[in-house]
Each structure stands twice: as structure tokens, then as C-alpha cells.
Amino acid sequence: MNVKNESGALFHGVGINNGCVSGKLKFFQRGRTGVEIIADMPSAGVPDVERARLERALTQLRGRLSELYRRTLADVGEQEAQIFEIHAMLLEDEDFTESLEREIANGCRAELAVQNTAQQYAALLKGLDDPYLSARAADLSDLSEQLCDLLNGTERRVQEKGGEPYILVAEDLAPSETVSLDKSEILGFVTFGGTPNSHTSILARAMGIPALVGVGEIAPRFDGCLALLNAADGSLTVCPNESQVRAFQIKQREENELAKEHERYLRSLINKPAITRGGHKMLIYANVGEAHEIEPALLNGAEGIGLLRSEFLYLSMDRYPTEEELFESYRDIVRKMQGKRIVIRTLDIGADKQIPYFDLPREENPALGFRGVRICLAREALFKTQLRAILRASAHGSISLMVPMIVSVEEVHRCRRLLDECCAELQNENIRFDPNLEFGIMLETPAAAIMSEELAAEVDFFSVGTNDLTQYTLAADRQNPQVAEICEENREPVLRLIAQAADAIHRHDGWIGICGELAAELQLTQRFADMRIDELSVSVPYLLGVREKVTACK
Amino acid sequence: MKEFTYRIEDENGMHARPAGKLATFAKQFSSRITVKTDKKEGDGKRLLSLMSLGAVCGTELHFLIEGDDEAAACEALERFCKESWCAESGK
The missing domain is CATH 3.20.20.60 (Phosphoenolpyruvate-binding domains)
Known part of the structure; x- marks a missing residue:
């Protein structure tokens, strides 16, 4: 979908929210997602040890989910917050916990127990005829990855504090990742996949963050490059030349002023009849x-x-x-x-x-x-x-x-x-x-x-x-x-x-x-x-x- | 053993939220609660089990309740399905 121009590249996707933002692209790095099944500790695979590790991770994740729920409820809305309520319920579900226990009793490391269990149920949901329920498989994967991160001590660093605001680039974002984005540090985000109806788009819309989804792959060499994101026309200009930057800045300023001006004008129409110029x-x-x-x-x-x-x-x-x-x-x-x-x-x-x-x-x-x-x-x-x-x-x-x-x-x-x-x-x-x-x-x-x-x-x-x-x-x-x-x-x-x-x-x-x-x-x-x-x-x-x-x- | 049948009216079918509410509600009873469709069978107290039924709008759910508080559980569950579930889907 990308078109080369003399200085950079132009990408197109589906824009969420209107708005123009410019900033450096930052590629989203997840912590280790694959599980390394190496006996790096003598205790690895000992059921009592693994059980205790898992219990600790589950407690941490429960705390994090209720925090995400509170935060989403306050910043976004109840409908969206319920995603995390459901995540918490999935975590408590006996089918889920019993499967974890079975795997651990069999000598699995906690990470593998989590992955196997999540995969098993994700496959079950994916096989259902209902598109909504099959999409819940993604929620199980989200939970599984969060648990593995907690077990490994690898934090999924969505952003580093204190740096300059940037445009986040990711293959896709899980709902828990989207709401964790700090609006003061993130200008907008771009995902390779996703549709206007995915959870992430719904959350972005409710949070008012300009975003582009379904852009297709962006080469990693653009990490750190300046980019211009225009959610209104669905374009992302990477490594723009100076004239493109200037034009974009003017457009940004104009849009802000126009938006204000337009709002004032609309208000002035409230008590006027709507008559065409033809009468x-x-x-x-x-x-x-x-x-x-x-x-x-x-x-x-x-x-x-x-x-x-x-x-x-x-x-x-x-x-x-x-x-x-x-x-x-x-x-x-x-x-x-x-x-x-x-x-x-x-x-x-x-x-x-x-x-x-x-x-x-x-x-x-x-x-x-x-x-x-x-x-x-x-x-x-x-x-x-x-x-x-x-x-x-x-x-x-x-x-x-x-x-x-x-x-x-x-x-x-x-x-x-x-x-x-x-x-x-x-x-x-x-x-x-x-x-x-x-x-x-x-x-x-x-x-x-x-x-x-x-x-x-x-x-x-x-x-x-x-x-x-x-x-x-x-x-x-x-x-x-x-x-x-x-x-x-x-x-x-x-x-x-x-x-x-x-x-x-x-x-x-x-x-x-x-x-x-x-x-x-x-x-x-x-x-x-x-x-x-x-x-x-x-x-x-x-x-x-x-x-x-x-x-x-x- | 007590039993009743409820036809899902929620246009979304047995989605995560109604399933979660049903499971939470069912947990307060000591009786064993089984939910059957014409194809599958699930545990009424378990979210994943209920979701895996893949029940859509119009599916008949057959509830089988067995245990010490089966009479009270049956009555309360039937009322819950009719009132809370429907009120939920009205939005």
C-alpha cells in the first residue's frame, strides 16, 4: 500500500478520529513472548515451585486488570471497561485454573502451562461459529502474554517515561495495551493490522487518539523517523521532506483554527431557519x-x-x-x-x-x-x-x-x-x-x-x-x-x-x-x-x- | 432434579458478558447446574464452558439443576434469565 516519494514513504490505512499529528515513529517492542523451555533453574518444573510462581503472577495480573478497569471506566467509558471485567472473569474460571493445575502437576513450567491452556481454549473459541466469540480468542492470548511477562519478569514496555511524545507503530495492539497508552506521551498510533471495528479501534475512538489501522507492514528501518499522521485522510508520510513538513504544519494550524471557528459559526445558526439560497x-x-x-x-x-x-x-x-x-x-x-x-x-x-x-x-x-x-x-x-x-x-x-x-x-x-x-x-x-x-x-x-x-x-x-x-x-x-x-x-x-x-x-x-x-x-x-x-x-x-x-x- | 428451558432472546447470543453474569449468579447455589443445547453441554457456573456452547440468539438452553437447593436455584435462575439477561440486552 506504500508509495515511495523522493524522500520517504507514504502509507495508507483507515483513520480513527480526525486530527493531524507529527512526531517520531516508535516501534512497539513486546517483552519476550516465546517461552524458553530450558531448565535454567534446578527448580524449574517442580510443581510446588511453579504453582507458587503462577499464584504470584495471577495475583499481580488480577490487580493490574482491576486497575485497567478503573482507569478505562474513568477515561473512556463503562462499555469499554467491561473488556477488562471479562478478562478478570476468564482468569478466575475453573476450566482455566484446573487446566493450569493439571499442566503444572505434570511437571510443566508455569509459562508453558499458561500458554498451553490459553491456546487450548483459544482454539475452542476460534472454532465456534459466532464471529464475536471467535474474536474472544484474542482476549485469551492477551491474558496469556501478560501472565508470561509477569512470570518472566519481562515488562511489555509500551513506552518509556519522560521521553518526547511519539507515534506508536505496532503489528497490532491488545486492548490492555491500548488503554495503557499514556495520552500525554503518545501522539497517535499506527497498526499494520486491525479493522475499524476491532477492540483497539473502538478504544482509540473513545479515547480520542488519532490512529491509522490496517496500514500493512512498515519496515523496521523507519523506527525513529519523523512521520506525519493525518487520520482525516488516512495517510502516514514517513521521512517527509521540508516542504511536506511545512505544508503539514500549516494544515495542522489551520485545522485547529478552522475547528474553533466552525464551532462558533455552527452555534450562531441554532436559531436561524434553514433556507437554501434558492429559497x-x-x-x-x-x-x-x-x-x-x-x-x-x-x-x-x-x-x-x-x-x-x-x-x-x-x-x-x-x-x-x-x-x-x-x-x-x-x-x-x-x-x-x-x-x-x-x-x-x-x-x-x-x-x-x-x-x-x-x-x-x-x-x-x-x-x-x-x-x-x-x-x-x-x-x-x-x-x-x-x-x-x-x-x-x-x-x-x-x-x-x-x-x-x-x-x-x-x-x-x-x-x-x-x-x-x-x-x-x-x-x-x-x-x-x-x-x-x-x-x-x-x-x-x-x-x-x-x-x-x-x-x-x-x-x-x-x-x-x-x-x-x-x-x-x-x-x-x-x-x-x-x-x-x-x-x-x-x-x-x-x-x-x-x-x-x-x-x-x-x-x-x-x-x-x-x-x-x-x-x-x-x-x-x-x-x-x-x-x-x-x-x-x-x-x-x-x-x-x-x-x-x-x-x-x- | 429440577429443570427449565430458556430461549436466548439477546441478539448477541451467549456472549462473554451475559455468560459471565449467568456464571456468577449460578455460583451462589450449591446444586450442580448443567446447561444443554441440542449439540453441547456445559457447566452453568463456568464462564468458558458457557461461552463454548456457542449459543446464538434463538438457541434453547435446557437447564438441569440437581442438589440440596435445586428448587430455589431453579426458580431464581429462571427469573434471572428472563429479567436480568433481557434487561441487559435491551440496551
């Missing part, structure tokens, strides 16, 4: 899954909520929530909105979202199975409980109701009928609700897009779920790395379906929003403006960036 106004809404996300959304200029995933209460309970519980939670959320519109999507479970007490049958192909509105229409009592709760909450603010996974006009009629029944019931019971509540559908199946003319006559709005629309249109699961590229590279069919739906709903005086991930893709904003999309709903971190992009559109 098309787009509402910038937020997608939220829980009540506590509403405040940050409003603080970042959300003009409404374009998608409230109403499953949250169902997911947090071990039984069906009652109408009263649902009503109270929706009402509290609506009150937080200060009169701004909130689009509540009715239950969308099934497929990747499962709730045990729903007792749904196991399906061969859940994405094409019993999910979303299909469940609601098959279990009317469940659906009506939610509809009544949403209707009652609508008396306290501006709610729009939206139904997921629609494929036909017939389904819309059935939903409408149930909604009308709920309205009539509430009226009879003298319970307040908003009689003008907007009713819309998620546009996330090709069928709905193709039938958009007929559907537009029945509803007040469409909201495009681009994630599902993409996978159903292209017959490619974007979570499957082998076909994810198909989803990335074929936007056009999806965009044409959206354009067709936008025309249809506008002819019927309705509005159309986009709440899938494509809404946050800035290179598509112009296209959406051209389609006269009325609203873009994105997660909180993207709110200001999208707002800025709209104002820059033609």
Missing part, C-alpha cells in the same frame, strides 16, 4: 429514542422531533405497559417539546428488535417477517392501547402519528379505522385529545414508494426510513460486510423512489421528511433540496452540520 425552507428535526435526548436536541436547534421511537417503554419493561404508563411517558415528552411538533412512530418491533414477552415466533428471515405494523394489525388490542395513549398525549402538545412498514393502502385503511375507533371511545369517555392529529406513514418499502400516489391521498405526510428502504430496494443487508458496499454505492434507485414519493405527496398538499441515515449525508442535501423535501430528521450530533449544509445549498 426552499427545510425543517431540521431530531431523531430520538428516549425522553432524556429531547433537551440536547432542542439545545442544538432541533425545530421538532422527526422520529420518536416509541418502543422505549416496551423495551424497558418485562410485561406490556398499560395505557396509563404509556400516556404518562408520552405526555411528559410532549411537554418537554415547548409546543414544537413531535412525530411519534408507533411500535416498530420484530426484525432486529425483539421483546421477550411479545412471544414472537422465531423467523428464518426476520427483516421480511412479522414486524412493525404487521404485528400491530394482528394484535389490535395491543395497538389500540398505544393509539389511545398517543391520542391522550396529543392534548398536551403537537403530535403527529406515524405508522411503520406500510406496503398497501389497505393497511392504512385498517390503521385509520382503529384510530377512529379510539377517537370515538375517548370522546364517549370525555377524555381530551387533538382531533386534528396528523396521520402519516413511514416510507420504507419499495411497495409504498411505488404506490405513493394512492397512499398520498390517504395520509398527511410521509417520512422516509432510508435504512430499510435501501436494504429492501437493493436486496442487500447493510449490516452484512460482504454486501454493505452495494448499499453505499447504489444511492440512485433509492433517491428516485424518494423523489417519486415527494412529488406524489406534494400533489396532495402533504409534506415529506427523511428520518433515515441518508438525511445526515451532506453530499445528498442538495439533491433533497431539489426534491423539495420539507424536513430532515437526524440524530443530535448531526443537527448543526445539516443546518449549515442546507443554507449553503442552491
Whole structure:
């Protein structure tokens, strides 16, 4: 992957975090990793002696793991810290300790006992069908190497204190090594292997260290050379010439200043409407899954909520929530909105979202199975409980109701009928609700897009779920790395379906929003403006960036 | 001997964290706790043994509990699977 230039070498990898750093490369030296099985001491292999050595090393490692856990919890986060909790549990596991004892009783040196045991279980995990569990083999190797180092007295020196900060180069880094990196001494790191999803990348991202992974081998002769690491474009320039260094320094300074300047500018946009230069106004809404996300959304200029995933209460309970519980939670959320519109999507479970007490049958192909509105229409009592709760909450603010996974006009009629029944019931019971509540559908199946003319006559709005629309249109699961590229590279069919739906709903005086991930893709904003999309709903971190992009559109 | 069956709802299956929680929870009982899938069998108190089951989402876990506190253990484990494990995966 490297390209020679006149003075050094250029490498490319996948960048983690943005940022430009320059410094000397330092190749990571592990302590002795192979075990030398030589009887260098007369006592080597004597079970009592080896047992005592191992016990000492295990105690030290337990202490180190709890330190790593505390440190990661404080510096990075709980999710990441749990890696070390699992390491500690593996160490305590009886299968592991019994195997160690067996090896030692047989006259093995402690190091060999550790290696044999770790290898045996690593092989077992590697053989499992599940990619996550096979990846845990690496955790066992990490533990095994740490134990051997403690037994040998060889410390894996990740860095020497007091030297000048440097860019660390390694074949790969174990999680325990990554979090041990002292951020004050390390500018960034580069690994030959690794993927954006490996533990190391996840930790680096959370720690905010610029890094490049999957760079391929870097020759050891570059150890100690000056290098320029640009995580934003994934490049590493080794032994740069003077003009490259100067250009890089300027870029670094500019990036810092630009970042600050840009942040100030974005903040200034918060209360300004998002209007293209051509005069098309787009509402910038937020997608939220829980009540506590509403405040940050409003603080970042959300003009409404374009998608409230109403499953949250169902997911947090071990039984069906009652109408009263649902009503109270929706009402509290609506009150937080200060009169701004909130689009509540009715239950969308099934497929990747499962709730045990729903007792749904196991399906061969859940994405094409019993999910979303299909469940609601098959279990009317469940659906009506939610509809009544949403209707009652609508008396306290501006709610729009939206139904997921629609494929036909017939389904819309059935939903409408149930909604009308709920309205009539509430009226009879003298319970307040908003009689003008907007009713819309998620546009996330090709069928709905193709039938958009007929559907537009029945509803007040469409909201495009681009994630599902993409996978159903292209017959490619974007979570499957082998076909994810198909989803990335074929936007056009999806965009044409959206354009067709936008025309249809506008002819019927309705509005159309986009709440899938494509809404946050800035290179598509112009296209959406051209389609006269009325609203873009994105997660909180993207709110200001999208707002800025709209104002820059033609 | 007591027994019950639990179908894994966690989309991640029997991963390290749920397996660790289950093993830790199971250790408080003196009864022998065996967990079977249709292919393999493991010790409910041991993390590696549980992970090695390679149980994915949808796998039926058959728990066999034998010993002095089997009644209490069976009830508590069944509740643990339904409540703690699911609450965990809800995130």
C-alpha cells in the first residue's frame, strides 16, 4: 500500500478520529513472548515451585486488570471497561485454573502451562461459529502474554517515561495495551493490522487518539523517523521532506483554527431557519429514542422531533405497559417539546428488535417477517392501547402519528379505522385529545414508494426510513460486510423512489421528511433540496452540520 | 432434579458478558447446574464452558439443576434469565 516519494514513504490505512499529528515513529517492542523451555533453574518444573510462581503472577495480573478497569471506566467509558471485567472473569474460571493445575502437576513450567491452556481454549473459541466469540480468542492470548511477562519478569514496555511524545507503530495492539497508552506521551498510533471495528479501534475512538489501522507492514528501518499522521485522510508520510513538513504544519494550524471557528459559526445558526439560497425552507428535526435526548436536541436547534421511537417503554419493561404508563411517558415528552411538533412512530418491533414477552415466533428471515405494523394489525388490542395513549398525549402538545412498514393502502385503511375507533371511545369517555392529529406513514418499502400516489391521498405526510428502504430496494443487508458496499454505492434507485414519493405527496398538499441515515449525508442535501423535501430528521450530533449544509445549498 | 428451558432472546447470543453474569449468579447455589443445547453441554457456573456452547440468539438452553437447593436455584435462575439477561440486552 506504500508509495515511495523522493524522500520517504507514504502509507495508507483507515483513520480513527480526525486530527493531524507529527512526531517520531516508535516501534512497539513486546517483552519476550516465546517461552524458553530450558531448565535454567534446578527448580524449574517442580510443581510446588511453579504453582507458587503462577499464584504470584495471577495475583499481580488480577490487580493490574482491576486497575485497567478503573482507569478505562474513568477515561473512556463503562462499555469499554467491561473488556477488562471479562478478562478478570476468564482468569478466575475453573476450566482455566484446573487446566493450569493439571499442566503444572505434570511437571510443566508455569509459562508453558499458561500458554498451553490459553491456546487450548483459544482454539475452542476460534472454532465456534459466532464471529464475536471467535474474536474472544484474542482476549485469551492477551491474558496469556501478560501472565508470561509477569512470570518472566519481562515488562511489555509500551513506552518509556519522560521521553518526547511519539507515534506508536505496532503489528497490532491488545486492548490492555491500548488503554495503557499514556495520552500525554503518545501522539497517535499506527497498526499494520486491525479493522475499524476491532477492540483497539473502538478504544482509540473513545479515547480520542488519532490512529491509522490496517496500514500493512512498515519496515523496521523507519523506527525513529519523523512521520506525519493525518487520520482525516488516512495517510502516514514517513521521512517527509521540508516542504511536506511545512505544508503539514500549516494544515495542522489551520485545522485547529478552522475547528474553533466552525464551532462558533455552527452555534450562531441554532436559531436561524434553514433556507437554501434558492429559497426552499427545510425543517431540521431530531431523531430520538428516549425522553432524556429531547433537551440536547432542542439545545442544538432541533425545530421538532422527526422520529420518536416509541418502543422505549416496551423495551424497558418485562410485561406490556398499560395505557396509563404509556400516556404518562408520552405526555411528559410532549411537554418537554415547548409546543414544537413531535412525530411519534408507533411500535416498530420484530426484525432486529425483539421483546421477550411479545412471544414472537422465531423467523428464518426476520427483516421480511412479522414486524412493525404487521404485528400491530394482528394484535389490535395491543395497538389500540398505544393509539389511545398517543391520542391522550396529543392534548398536551403537537403530535403527529406515524405508522411503520406500510406496503398497501389497505393497511392504512385498517390503521385509520382503529384510530377512529379510539377517537370515538375517548370522546364517549370525555377524555381530551387533538382531533386534528396528523396521520402519516413511514416510507420504507419499495411497495409504498411505488404506490405513493394512492397512499398520498390517504395520509398527511410521509417520512422516509432510508435504512430499510435501501436494504429492501437493493436486496442487500447493510449490516452484512460482504454486501454493505452495494448499499453505499447504489444511492440512485433509492433517491428516485424518494423523489417519486415527494412529488406524489406534494400533489396532495402533504409534506415529506427523511428520518433515515441518508438525511445526515451532506453530499445528498442538495439533491433533497431539489426534491423539495420539507424536513430532515437526524440524530443530535448531526443537527448543526445539516443546518449549515442546507443554507449553503442552491 | 429440577429443570427449565430458556430461549436466548439477546441478539448477541451467549456472549462473554451475559455468560459471565449467568456464571456468577449460578455460583451462589450449591446444586450442580448443567446447561444443554441440542449439540453441547456445559457447566452453568463456568464462564468458558458457557461461552463454548456457542449459543446464538434463538438457541434453547435446557437447564438441569440437581442438589440440596435445586428448587430455589431453579426458580431464581429462571427469573434471572428472563429479567436480568433481557434487561441487559435491551440496551
